[in-house]
Amino acid sequence: MQSTHLLLEEPIRMASILEPSKRSFFPAMTKIVGTLGPKSRSVGVISGCITAGMCVARFDFSWGDAEFHQETVENLKVAVKSTKKLCAVMLDTVGPELQVLNRSEHPISLQVDSLVVLTPNQDKEATSNLLPLNFGGLSKAVKKGDTIFIGQYLFTGSETTSVWLEVTEVDGEDVVCLIKNSATLAGSLYTLHVSQIRIDLPTLTDKDKEVISTWGVQNKIDFLSLSYTRHAEDVRHAREFLSKLGDLNQTQIFAKIENIEGLNHFDEILQEADGIILSRGNLGIDLPPEKVFLFQKAAVYKCNMAGKPAVITRVVDSMTDNLRPTRAEATDVANAVLDGSDAILLGAETLRGLYPVETISTVNKICAEVRAAISVKASVIVCFTSTGKAARLIGKYRPTMPVISVVIPRLKTNQLRWTFSGAFEARQSVIVRGIFPMLADPRHPAESTNATNESILKVALDHGKAFGVIKSHDRIVVCQKVGDASVVKIIELED
Numbered sequence: 001m002q003s004t005h006l007l008l009e010e011p012i013r014m015a016s017i018l019e020p021s022k023r024s025f026f027p028a029m030t031k032i033v034g035t036l037g038p039k040s041r042s043v044g045v046i047s048g049c050i051t052a053g054m055c056v057a058r059f060d061f062s063w064g065d066a067e068f069h070q071e072t073v074e075n076l077k078v079a080v081k082s083t084k085k086l087c088a089v090m091l092d093t094v095g096p097e098l099q100v101l102n103r104s105e106h107p108i109s110l111q112v113d114s115l116v117v118l119t120p121n122q123d124k125e126a127t128s129n130l131l132p133l134n135f136g137g138l139s140k141a142v143k144k145g146d147t148i149f150i151g152q153y154l155f156t157g158s159e160t161t162s163v164w165l166e167v168t169e170v171d172g173e174d175v176v177c178l179i180k181n182s183a184t185l186a187g188s189l190y191t192l193h194v195s196q197i198r199i200d201l202p203t204l205t206d207k208d209k210e211v212i213s214t215w216g217v218q219n220k221i222d223f224l225s226l227s228y229t230r231h232a233e234d235v236r237h238a239r240e241f242l243s244k245l246g247d248l249n250q251t252q253i254f255a256k257i258e259n260i261e262g263l264n265h266f267d268e269i270l271q272e273a274d275g276i277i278l279s280r281g282n283l284g285i286d287l288p289p290e291k292v293f294l295f296q297k298a299a300v301y302k303c304n305m306a307g308k309p310a311v312i313t314r315v316v317d318s319m320t321d322n323l324r325p326t327r328a329e330a331t332d333v334a335n336a337v338l339d340g341s342d343a344i345l346l347g348a349e350t351l352r353g354l355y356p357v358e359t360i361s362t363v364n365k366i367c368a369e370v371r372a373a374i375s376v377k378a379s380v381i382v383c384f385t386s387t388g389k390a391a392r393l394i395g396k397y398r399p400t401m402p403v404i405s406v407v408i409p410r411l412k413t414n415q416l417r418w419t420f421s422g423a424f425e426a427r428q429s430v431i432v433r434g435i436f437p438m439l440a441d442p443r444h445p446a447e448s449t450n451a452t453n454e455s456i457l458k459v460a461l462d463h464g465k466a467f468g469v470i471k472s473h474d475r476i477v478v479c480q481k482v483g484d485a486s487v488v489k490i491i492e493l494e495d
Helices: 043-052 066-083 206-218 232-242 246-250 260-263 265-272 280-286 289-306 327-339 356-372 389-396 425-426 450-466
Strands: 031-035 054-060 090-092 098-101 108-109 115-119 130-132 145-153 161-169 174-179 184-185 189-194 223-226 252-258 275-278 308-311 343-348 378-386 405-406 411-413 418-420 435-439 475-482 486-490
Touching: 031 356, 043 054, 043 066, 043 356, 054 066, 066 174, 066 206, 090 115, 098 130, 115 161, 145 184, 161 184, 161 425, 206 232, 206 246, 232 252, 232 265, 232 343, 252 265, 260 280, 260 327, 275 289, 280 289, 280 308, 280 411, 289 308, 289 327, 327 356, 343 356, 378 389, 378 450, 389 405, 389 435, 405 425, 425 435, 450 475
Parallel strands: 031 054, 031 343, 054 090, 090 223, 115 130, 223 252, 252 275, 275 308, 308 343, 378 405, 378 475, 405 435
Antiparallel strands: 098 189, 108 184, 115 174, 145 161, 145 189, 161 174, 411 418, 475 486
């Protein structure tokens, strides 16, 4: 495998490590996706998350109903207006996720070396000896010796809230398992994952389709996170479904790779998807721990070469309950940045974690520190675009400076009304590493006179100056279209 193409300056001055980090409007090239939930759904907390660095809000429909998530997204809209920063919306599907149901919500204590039965009979009460599932085909999918994992938000197993099981017997529709570690399952819902076993359920379920066609359409989602993507056909099927839902034909599909089946078909999936999410929690169950980092590096490299965003999950699990990450987690974030990841996705850390704003701020600071250690020769690249594609193409080659993507709206009609494009295109760029979109005045066409382009450029430069990313005598790379020609020019700012 080729070495990473983001290299730190050598040597790093040891004294610089003790210098205070500099604040900037563009704090990091790598973006942050935050999952909004019980601990992060008020206007105040969401505003804090956006200010701390969150640029995509993820809504996980594995739990919570549409009404709950609608209240949260309404609060997000208020927070976006108050912070004056773009924040895109990502809907995360449930997919073929297996769940253990605990309607009583009483804690369930599981003791090592004891037996527990997994049953599809959902009328049964969850106990230490019996766990009801939402799936009736488990007994046909597993065999003696298979490994099953159960936990809330798929923690690593080192905590006392998740458990590893070994199948000892299949008894009709029931599966009898040996408990490999003591744990207490708390809450009403736990995720179940069978290592390296195909579950015969559709990737885009009827429940997912209902949520997308109602909640998704109502909120004009920017991204669809397609959970448990296993084949390229899964992406094609989802895209065909979205194409029939009005504005959602613009929604980008991010394939979530969560198991060995998705890994085996990664190249074909990458061709079809708009981006990739590496779900390291589930992959860490299907793959030996020593293999996860190899797949991460290979997958991120392939995404970089294809010019498609790569999103990494499960980096600061400990911050769900703690104010600081472990040293290993901080290093993991930095390595993800150096690998070329476009974004870091935070799940339980912000959804139910005690410190959602602090978690985003900490991850953002780590990403920013990595960027500060990389050699920068120009202050910024300014790219004029109407679709966002030009800016994303520049981002593909991982420039070491930020790219201000000036999205110039276009007037369009559906024969009933006239509207401006641009909002979708701008929001969908926020997840791409190093791209910082801004909307231009819609009265300026994408292909315009030189005088008009100079006017828009001045607005973009003033924008950069106002937030401290551009200063006097800086060199600026400008990419724009003049007539039919694509022009790249370098300008040096005067006082």
